[in-house]
Amino acid sequence: MTPAHPFKDFMQWNNSTHRFGAIAQLFHWTSAxxxxxxxxxxxxxxxxxxxxxxxxxxxxxxxxxxxxxVGFVVVPRLLWRLWAVQPAQPTGPAWEHALAHAAHIGLYGLLIVMPVTGYIGTGAPTDFGLFTVTGFNETAAFAWVSESLHVTWDEFEAPVDAVHHFLGKFVAWGVVALHVAAALYHHWVRRDGVLQRMWPGGGPQPK
Incomplete structure (x- = not known):
């Protein structure tokens, strides 16, 4: 019998019922x-x-x-999560699975809300080197918002910036810490392979 080549497991693009593939891992670690x-x-x-x-x-x-x-990656990441096979849930009580599901919803919510509030609350262009993203205050979208709501840029920017800062200072750290703590709990206490299945080259898939 020819032994499985470890690089084949490392470059498994699609998810399986045992672990995440390279595409999901790329989205996850790029976002992180x-x-x-x-x-x-x-x-x-x-x-x-x-x-x-x-x-x-x-x-x-x-x-x-x-x-x-983060904002650019979250959309294809969500689409891939909806389309691709997802690894089976580890064994555990129903409340643990419900908590994990709620934590993932909160994490994805942050990955959407933080970039959106950050962008629409920034009145300056973002220079990527090869191209520049226009500041929201210079877009047709803000012109429509300003005309519809009768607000100036300063009036619009202040509450959006307040939401962004509040989430960043008081919410995001807790959600991320919970996610990391859960991963370490599964790795060091439960030892059920949850962390390894998202880690590149984290071991071959069971046959």
Whole structure:
């Protein structure tokens, strides 16, 4: 019998009932890296720079790039989650599965709401290098909102920015911490392979 090649498991593109494929892993880890990176950058600005100075704009631009990347990835990630086979739930009580489902809804909600509020509350273009995303205040969408609601940019931006900051300071950390804690619980306590099935090359699929 010819042994299975480990690289074949590593490059399994589609999900199976045992583990996530490379596409789902790419979406997951890209979102995670961009989300965490956006936090690191913005707190660097808050702690070590004057966020109202021109010198902070190139650094804030990195935050905006990473935030928009999260938003760009979440749509195909959700579509892939709806279309692709999902690995079977690990054994456990019904309340644990319900909590995990609620946590995932909260996490996906953040991956949508944080980039949306971040973008529509930013009155500056985001420079990706090869292209630039126009600031929301310069778009036809904001012109329609302004005309329909009779609000200026300052009147519109302030509450949106408040929502973005509130979620970032008081909600996102808790949801992300719960997600990480659950993954570590499954890995170190339950030892049921939940973390490995999202990890690239985390072991061959059962036959």
């Amino acid at each position: 890296a961009a989300f965490i990176g956006a936090y690191v950058v913005v707190y660097y600005v808050i702690w070590f720079m004057d966020d109202t100075s021109p010198e902070s704009l190139p650094v804030l631009n990195i935050h905006w790039v990473l935030g928009l990347l």
